[in-house]
Amino acid sequence: MSFGHQSHPCQGQKPSQLLVATLRIGSTLLKLVGPQPSLSGSEGDLLFLLDSSGSVSNYEFSRVKEFIWDLIRPFTFGPNDVQTSIIHISTTPTMEFPFDRYLSSGTVQQAIRDTQQLMGDTNTGKALSYAKEKLFSNEAGARPDVPKVMVWVTDGFSTDDISEPMQLLKDMGVTVFIVSTGRGNYLELSAAASQPPEKHLHFVDVDDLPIITKELQDAISDAVQANRLRAVDITSSSFRLMWPQVLSQETGYYTLEYSPVDDPSRKRTKQVPGAHTTLVLSDLSPETTYQVALIPESNVHYIPPQTTKVTTLAEEISPAQVLISKSKPHSFHVSWAPTPDSVTGYQILYGPLPGNSVELLEVDGSRNGTVVGNLVPNTTYLVTVTAVYKSGQEKSLSAKACTQEGE
Numbered sequence: 001m002s003f004g005h006q007s008h009p010c011q012g013q014k015p016s017q018l019l020v021a022t023l024r025i026g027s028t029l030l031k032l033v034g035p036q037p038s039l040s041g042s043e044g045d046l047l048f049l050l051d052s053s054g055s056v057s058n059y060e061f062s063r064v065k066e067f068i069w070d071l072i073r074p075f076t077f078g079p080n081d082v083q084t085s086i087i088h089i090s091t092t093p094t095m096e097f098p099f100d101r102y103l104s105s106g107t108v109q110q111a112i113r114d115t116q117q118l119m120g121d122t123n124t125g126k127a128l129s130y131a132k133e134k135l136f137s138n139e140a141g142a143r144p145d146v147p148k149v150m151v152w153v154t155d156g157f158s159t160d161d162i163s164e165p166m167q168l169l170k171d172m173g174v175t176v177f178i179v180s181t182g183r184g185n186y187l188e189l190s191a192a193a194s195q196p197p198e199k200h201l202h203f204v205d206v207d208d209l210p211i212i213t214k215e216l217q218d219a220i221s222d223a224v225q226a227n228r229l230r231a232v233d234i235t236s237s238s239f240r241l242m243w244p245q246v247l248s249q250e251t252g253y254y255t256l257e258y259s260p261v262d263d264p265s266r267k268r269t270k271q272v273p274g275a276h277t278t279l280v281l282s283d284l285s286p287e288t289t290y291q292v293a294l295i296p297e298s299n300v301h302y303i304p305p306q307t308t309k310v311t312t313l314a315e316e317i318s319p320a321q322v323l324i325s326k327s328k329p330h331s332f333h334v335s336w337a338p339t340p341d342s343v344t345g346y347q348i349l350y351g352p353l354p355g356n357s358v359e360l361l362e363v364d365g366s367r368n369g370t371v372v373g374n375l376v377p378n379t380t381y382l383v384t385v386t387a388v389y390k391s392g393q394e395k396s397l398s399a400k401a402c403t404q405e406g407e
Contacts, residue, residue, distance in 0.1 A: 148173060347388065
């Protein structure tokens with residue numbers, strides 16, 4: 001069960017099915033592993049971004065290694081199946097082994113057991129840039145035309161920026177899952193994970209990792225299913241389509257057709273170059289199931305069309321959460337979530353309590369935070385964030401903030 005959508009990550013429900021149960025007797029932790037079905041018919045490069053820095057204890061690192069093996073145990077490994085690798089987050093990112101080195105369950109398991117913690121700094125942004133290179137590198141054993149999946153296991157902290165390199169990875173079609181075993185910033189991590197965060201972001205204590213194994217396993221399996229049209233990054237108004245490459249720029253193009261299942265008359269058509277394997281569909285209706293057909297128009301031989309159905313999410317209401325952080329004597333940072341496409345801008349009203357004076361800040365609808373400055377030290381402020389929608393509607397949410405003492 002993903003806890004990514006909870007306002008308090010430590011709270012969640014017990015799942016109806018557990019892949020691995022744990023039993024603690026005294027100081028001994030026993031693992032009870034039941035029979036697991038094999039997940040065949042999958043093809044993809046699966047990368048684990050593993051926090052190997054000094055902020056992680058030896059015990060936590062060993063528990064995460066067990067979790068990784070439990071997670072990938074049912075997959076079939078091979079040059080035409082799943083390949084996997086590990087990149088360490090440390091002062092300098094390091095690849096533990098290339099994707100094509102270990103192509104059987106036994107060798108993969110032993111390689112994970114042999115993985116040693118590097119310590120050092122938590123330079124996650126640098127590791128993400130490194131991962132982007134390796135996921136598409138022949139020298140690293142990666143394959144050019146298979147699904148790419150990355151699972152980032154973190155204690156929630158990074159010493160450098162992750163937003164830009166993570167967005168580049170997702171723009172290149174990588175499906176990103178995040179497992180936070182610490183007190184990570186929900187806004188930052190939900191923006192970093194593939195959409196929707198309810199499926200791709202998990203908050204869980206390191207001793208409770210088995211609770212999410214089955215759900216995450218199924219989600220990874222969906223992401224690496226070979227030879228089919230599929231949708232990722234689903235929101236209330238858009239989703240990204242991905243498909244295996246069956247054409248090239250020289251051999252043809254694709255015709256893409258999509259329409260609401262209950263209203264085929266609203267069908268839209270796009271022409272896509274043959275070299276492309278991904279496309280974002282936007283300006284869609286919330287909570288609507290779309291029928292999508294990808295028709296290869298080959299000038300060499302007939303290639304059958306691929307179809308899928310995709311349901312958009314309910315329209316996001318913003319702001320659903322307002323957070324105050326980085327408080328100083330004369331400033332603090334205000335952030336909010338989510339930031340749906342239907343919002344054109346945000347208005348931030350703030351003033352001291354008690355009092356009637358109010359100041360206004362206006363920011364673009366794509367932003368999820370701003371710094372409020374020129375404040376009085378040791379003062380309580382009322383902050384109201386108002387989302388202005390394209391429809392003209394507005395929604396507001398307030399929070400109290402306190403500046404620090406000092407000059």
